[in-house]
Amino acid sequence: MKRLFLTAGAAIVAFSLSSNAALIPALDGYTVYTSGSFTGCWSDIESGSLGAGGNVTLSGYSVVNGTVASNGHVTLSGGTIGKLYAAQGYTNNGTINGFVDESPLDYAAVSSQLTTLSGNFKVTTGPGTMFQPWSGAITLQGNSNGVEELNVFTIDASQFNNVYNLYINVEDGDQVLINVLGDAASFSFNTVINGNNNQGENAKLADRILFNLSDAQKLDFTYGTFFGTFLAMNAEVTGQSGDLFGGLFAESYNGQNQFHINSFTTTTVPEPGTLSLIVLGLVGFIPMLRRKK
Numbered sequence: 001m002k003r004l005f006l007t008a009g010a011a012i013v014a015f016s017l018s019s020n021a022a023l024i025p026a027l028d029g030y031t032v033y034t035s036g037s038f039t040g041c042w043s044d045i046e047s048g049s050l051g052a053g054g055n056v057t058l059s060g061y062s063v064v065n066g067t068v069a070s071n072g073h074v075t076l077s078g079g080t081i082g083k084l085y086a087a088q089g090y091t092n093n094g095t096i097n098g099f100v101d102e103s104p105l106d107y108a109a110v111s112s113q114l115t116t117l118s119g120n121f122k123v124t125t126g127p128g129t130m131f132q133p134w135s136g137a138i139t140l141q142g143n144s145n146g147v148e149e150l151n152v153f154t155i156d157a158s159q160f161n162n163v164y165n166l167y168i169n170v171e172d173g174d175q176v177l178i179n180v181l182g183d184a185a186s187f188s189f190n191t192v193i194n195g196n197n198n199q200g201e202n203a204k205l206a207d208r209i210l211f212n213l214s215d216a217q218k219l220d221f222t223y224g225t226f227f228g229t230f231l232a233m234n235a236e237v238t239g240q241s242g243d244l245f246g247g248l249f250a251e252s253y254n255g256q257n258q259f260h261i262n263s264f265t266t267t268t269v270p271e272p273g274t275l276s277l278i279v280l281g282l283v284g285f286i287p288m289l290r291r292k293k
Contacts, residue, residue: 022263023210023229023247024113026105027051029066031261035111035233036252037072044079048261053107054252056086058094061256067100071107114249115233118214122179126152138163140178142170150175157182157216164224166191168209175208175264176228183215188222202227203262206246210264219250221257229264 022028031048032038038052040061049066050056056070062079074086076094084090085100127143128151138159142151151170157180166189170176193205202225209228213219216235221242229247230237237248239255247263 022265023231023249024110024117026110026113027247027249027263029261030247031066031259031263032248032253033110033114034237034250034252035107035114037254038070038252039254041256043256043258045259048247048259051105051107051110053111055088062094067104069100069104071103071105111233114231118212118231118233121177121210121212121231122214124150124152124177124179126150126177128153128176130155136163137165137167139167139169140176142168142174142176144171146171148173150177152177152179154179154181156180157185157213160185160187160189163189165189167195168193170194170208176210178209178211178228180211180213181215184218185213185216186220186222187224187226189224189226191225191227193227199225203245203260206262207265209246221255 022030027033029049030051031045033051035053037054038050039057041059042061044062044064045066047065049069050063051069053071055072056068056074058076058079060078062081064080064082067083067085068074068081069085071087073088074084074090076090076092076096078094080095081097083098083100084096085103087103126149129141130138130153132138140153143149151174153176155178168176168191191202193202196202206227211228211230213230213232213235216232219232219235219237221239221244223241225242226244227246232250235250237250237253237255239253239257241256243258243260245260245262247261248259
């Protein structure tokens, strides 16, 4: 009897730390997704695609190496798009290199999945220690035990005020979940992962870090270089300057950040198909338990 429940529990843990190609499979290859509108100016999504449940307005803003998939109208002024799907048509005063005939995204389903995932991350617990060694810096120290795991930190958004450097130290194979509490957050910091001051090295590690802002209504990237995925499905996001290596998933976006894909790849819940297999496996053991009784 005890052996049965240990086996089932191990299966659930294994699936909860399994890797996908994106935060959720539907967004494989997407650097940015908004459930509402996306407005970008004078920069670009350098790698990856853009998905938006609302209108997309690009002014001198390009998505050259990916697709723009919009459930609304797309307005392009002076930029370049690799491929375009626009459910409500488009206005082109730039360059569009190709078109997608059918919508590549189920916008309502994607938005729902991301919102649910954000809520699940909010109640996730795990090891990790935060401290502020000096004014203007926060250090997040992962657990050092030689076991691959998800290190979880809970930080009030106000603690990022006047923080200019965020240091994250984790073992190889570990990942970091940062639950940011509060209805508004403003980020103006540079991220240093495992002591790397090289942007390219930090960019390679960006898929290990997730900022979860499940309650935020507003998120502002004032300036800085950000490494990690930002999940803020209730937030209107503004971007004044800076590069983001990872991914952004939010309610809406208006700004001029440059985005580079390397999305966080660990989920805390099994996918529906996986969960069904677990349930069916347990059901299959019921007759055995009855016979044992």
